[in-house]
Amino acid sequence: xxxxxxxxxxxxHGQDSSYFLGWQEYEKNPYDEVQNPTGIIQMGLAENQLSxxxxxxxxxxxxxxxxxxxxxxxxxxxxxLFQDYHGLPAFKKALVEFMSEIRxxxxxxxxxxxxxxxxxxxxxxxxxFCLAEPxxxxxxxxxxxxxxxRDLKWRTGVEIVPIQCTSLNGFQITETAIExxxxxxxxxxxxxxxxxxxxxSNPLGTTMSRNELNLLVNIITEKNIHLISDEIYSGTVxxxxxxxxxxxILKDRNCENTQVWNRVHIVYxxxxxxxxxxxxxxxxxxxxxxxxxAATKMxxxxxxxxxxxxxxxxxxxxxxxxxxxxxxxKKRLKQRHRKLVSGLEKAGISxxxxxxxLFCWVDMRHLLRSNTFEAEMELWKKIVYDVxxxxxxxxxCHCTEPGWFRVCFANMSEDTLKLSMQRLxxxxxxxxxTLHNQSNHQSIKNSRRRSLTKxxxxxxxxxRVTGER
Amino acid sequence: xxSRxxxxxxHGQDSSYFLGWEAYENNxxDQLHNPSGIIQMGLAENQLSxxxxxxxxxxxxxxxExxxxxxxxxxxxxLFQDYHGFPDAKKxxVKLMARIRxxxxxxxxxxLVLxxxxxxxxxxxxFCLADPxxxxxxxxxxxxxxxRDLKWRPGVEIVPIHCSSSNGFRITISALENAYxxxxxxxxxxxxxxxxxxSNPLGTAMTHQExxxxxxxxxSKRIHIVSDEIYSGTVxxxxxxxFISIxxxxxxxxxxxxxDLWSRIHIVYxxxxxxxxxxxxxxxxxxxxxxxxxAATKMxxxxxxxxxxxxxxxxxxxxxxxxxxxxxxNRKRLRKRKEMLVSGLKVAGIRxxxxxxxLFCWVDMRHLLVSNTFEAEKELWKKIIFEVxxxxxxxxxCHCNEPGWFRICFANITEETLQVALQRIKVFAQSCNPxxxxxxxxSIIGKWISKLSSxxxxxxxxxx
Numbered sequence: 001x002x003x004x005x006x007x008x009x010x011x012x013h014g015q016d017s018s019y020f021l022g023w024q025e026y027e028k029n030p031y032d033e034v035q036n037p038t039g040i041i042q043m044g045l046a047e048n049q050l051s052x053x054x055x056x057x058x059x060x061x062x063x064x065x066x067x068x069x070x071x072x073x074x075x076x077x078x079x080x081l082f083q084d085y086h087g088l089p090a091f092k093k094a095l096v097e098f099m100s101e102i103r104x105x106x107x108x109x110x111x112x113x114x115x116x117x118x119x120x121x122x123x124x125x126x127x128x129f130c131l132a133e134p135x136x137x138x139x140x141x142x143x144x145x146x147x148x149x150r151d152l153k154w155r156t157g158v159e160i161v162p163i164q165c166t167s168l169n170g171f172q173i174t175e176t177a178i179e180x181x182x183x184x185x186x187x188x189x190x191x192x193x194x195x196x197x198x199x200x201s202n203p204l205g206t207t208m209s210r211n212e213l214n215l216l217v218n219i220i221t222e223k224n225i226h227l228i229s230d231e232i233y234s235g236t237v238x239x240x241x242x243x244x245x246x247x248x249i250l251k252d253r254n255c256e257n258t259q260v261w262n263r264v265h266i267v268y269x270x271x272x273x274x275x276x277x278x279x280x281x282x283x284x285x286x287x288x289x290x291x292x293x294a295a296t297k298m299x300x301x302x303x304x305x306x307x308x309x310x311x312x313x314x315x316x317x318x319x320x321x322x323x324x325x326x327x328x329x330k331k332r333l334k335q336r337h338r339k340l341v342s343g344l345e346k347a348g349i350s351x352x353x354x355x356x357x358l359f360c361w362v363d364m365r366h367l368l369r370s371n372t373f374e375a376e377m378e379l380w381k382k383i384v385y386d387v388x389x390x391x392x393x394x395x396x397c398h399c400t401e402p403g404w405f406r407v408c409f410a411n412m413s414e415d416t417l418k419l420s421m422q423r424l425x426x427x428x429x430x431x432x433x434t435l436h437n438q439s440n441h442q443s444i445k446n447s448r449r450r451s452l453t454k455x456x457x458x459x460x461x462x463x464r465v466t467g468e469r
Numbered sequence: 470x471x472s473r474x475x476x477x478x479x480h481g482q483d484s485s486y487f488l489g490w491e492a493y494e495n496n497x498x499d500q501l502h503n504p505s506g507i508i509q510m511g512l513a514e515n516q517l518s519x520x521x522x523x524x525x526x527x528x529x530x531x532x533x534e535x536x537x538x539x540x541x542x543x544x545x546x547x548l549f550q551d552y553h554g555f556p557d558a559k560k561x562x563v564k565l566m567a568r569i570r571x572x573x574x575x576x577x578x579x580x581l582v583l584x585x586x587x588x589x590x591x592x593x594x595x596f597c598l599a600d601p602x603x604x605x606x607x608x609x610x611x612x613x614x615x616x617r618d619l620k621w622r623p624g625v626e627i628v629p630i631h632c633s634s635s636n637g638f639r640i641t642i643s644a645l646e647n648a649y650x651x652x653x654x655x656x657x658x659x660x661x662x663x664x665x666x667x668s669n670p671l672g673t674a675m676t677h678q679e680x681x682x683x684x685x686x687x688x689s690k691r692i693h694i695v696s697d698e699i700y701s702g703t704v705x706x707x708x709x710x711x712f713i714s715i716x717x718x719x720x721x722x723x724x725x726x727x728x729d730l731w732s733r734i735h736i737v738y739x740x741x742x743x744x745x746x747x748x749x750x751x752x753x754x755x756x757x758x759x760x761x762x763x764a765a766t767k768m769x770x771x772x773x774x775x776x777x778x779x780x781x782x783x784x785x786x787x788x789x790x791x792x793x794x795x796x797x798x799n800r801k802r803l804r805k806r807k808e809m810l811v812s813g814l815k816v817a818g819i820r821x822x823x824x825x826x827x828l829f830c831w832v833d834m835r836h837l838l839v840s841n842t843f844e845a846e847k848e849l850w851k852k853i854i855f856e857v858x859x860x861x862x863x864x865x866x867c868h869c870n871e872p873g874w875f876r877i878c879f880a881n882i883t884e885e886t887l888q889v890a891l892q893r894i895k896v897f898a899q900s901c902n903p904x905x906x907x908x909x910x911x912s913i914i915g916k917w918i919s920k921l922s923s924x925x926x927x928x929x930x931x932x933x
Binding site: 082277302 | 471472476514519522533535544546547548550585589600601603618691732745746750760761768770771772774775776777778
């Protein structure tokens, strides 16, 4: 008889994926400007470190919020005892208003439909428990956040079936891709309970187009399944075409109070927009009363600390602060994104055109020895160990095309970013030289031309598809 | 459209434990605004020592300002989501746990996993130790929340180890064996025993004998022992605590370090009861089993403790002088309050199980039942809620197999409110059918006399 459970002994927690292995290498030899200037630079961590000064100065001006005080009076007792899984009312109100603000106030949210959870990690798992039986499946567009392999599957027993997206159309979701995913699920004898998308996308850094969103609504209506929209990066959209929430699409299509309305659920968190992953603040928003009721009870297993709920209710209720924060944060992200893109350009590397997130989806296909995942792994290892940059290989995100990498830009200083780009350029130059000497000069020129052409094509394609601001 | 577990009701939310709560919410007692409202005595909260916590906070602002020696730690804490936990917090927590056990046991911070409350800790242990359909044995009566925490999402079954008042609800070898047999009959694979020590709802710390029965049982069946020691800091015997942790009991048996019994012992703890901070969600699992620690650590991703909170408690607990004084004073106040409840109930002719821990008493109202049935218990309970105006927890909601027992909390209300409650109980008890009462009392007194001569399970005058 096994002493431990199947879940404790298996490895579907996904912890052995390269996503985490690269992290481990970084931990052994982390870059530090002064102490370890030749160490590995962490570019695999999607953290937002650009706007802490704004938060810190607010805290300094508002000591009551962290000091368990309201209007100078101590409310420590009240907060220490507050474990109601319905959440602190003032915090829920401030949070839904903040979510609304991020969506340009085109959508409003109801506090009775929001469930607080210890991070989006908890929110996503909880939704799986609520919407699917063990052995059932959710469709996810690839490439996707590697953590989903743990969060959605591990303890819930839910399966993930990929909706394969490709660089041919900028990795956008197509009807064909969804149908193929459905067929794949059928072949595996899996009942599909829904689709889960991350919008804006991790790792692509792009917002979903209206076309894609409408396509999703059509599919879930036709197949009578759920849609989960993980909008954790919604506050990081720094340039056009701007963020369109699934809720906005439903409103535009007059879906309120229809059956499909009840099958759309949003996940949110303050980990990316506000840069507070340590505080464990996540949320599920659902129009389905039963989902809200079940998820609320399940949140007992991961409530948000009342100490934290109170601090953030004060922060987010300060509308002057939130408005300024949202716009300043975007500005900084945009600037930093541009620095990464131009740094990559100088190294002859292009990325997917993106307008959101804390990372770029980078095309290094032309640096692969062959169009295989083995070659991608080889390249990745060189980049981690020789170039000393921890970036995330596309295969860890289940990308179907070798050669793509996610590179983060918001979790380090500008100087460190500059250095990383210098290292990368030096590396690319050296490869080019080597390959040149191996008389593959012509084929590189050809492949660069091809990449350049694709890039140009993509730029014009995206404009055509997206178009609106 | 939804999953089975989302649509079913095995989250236990419909049990009377929660229904009484609802009744209270609709008509809560307030000294000024609603003096005839229902008094909440069903909530195991410790509200007696907040002044001590608040005064510490007032003199240690850095802990909430997220500073250390004048330097801001905001950035570091905001980004800290490492599921290995804030090192200082774990260091202090294991020291605290050792102190509570009179430093007879030492704990290693690397074997500690932080979770969002013991609710998350218990559920996580089920996910780690059992597959869906497996079973854990629990002594009755037990905390009603376990029906949700252990069963709901992990799909684990609970098989009761029936304990009875004939021996003060102590766990016996035959009760353990019977439970095991029952599980076999139900075709359930038993993965372990889960005990709460000190017990909720009994308020008693386990004896050496009980712990040894459990250890023998675990050895012979090769199963786990999960010891939820969430009330370990509330043991208020004096002069020294008679709390024996499962760790200490195993140590006392001089079991070799290599014996795999060690890998089957797991402790759950939390700051919700001892430190009155249920809102801050600070729980933990302690295990000697590396694989359990490893799996539980990864699972804690689904319920990490806020880094803001981890920092606060690492500072608070590192203040040894404060912590020791707090624990001592807190226990003193709990003891005093318990004695007030016990003597007030005595005046009403109601006895409690002799207890030395917890935030509640296990109260014997069997003599107030019209019949020895759970229907009669339900009837009595409804009377107590709606006529007497006290929300107390009926034994049936704790899976007690004898009708007539109730859990009454004493640490979540003021002294004045407790006096009001006791007054109401006195009046109620006196109003119960005197003839019936007399007959019942006569037979019960007879039983008492024989019981008193054999054991002292009932709480008499408090020991000095």
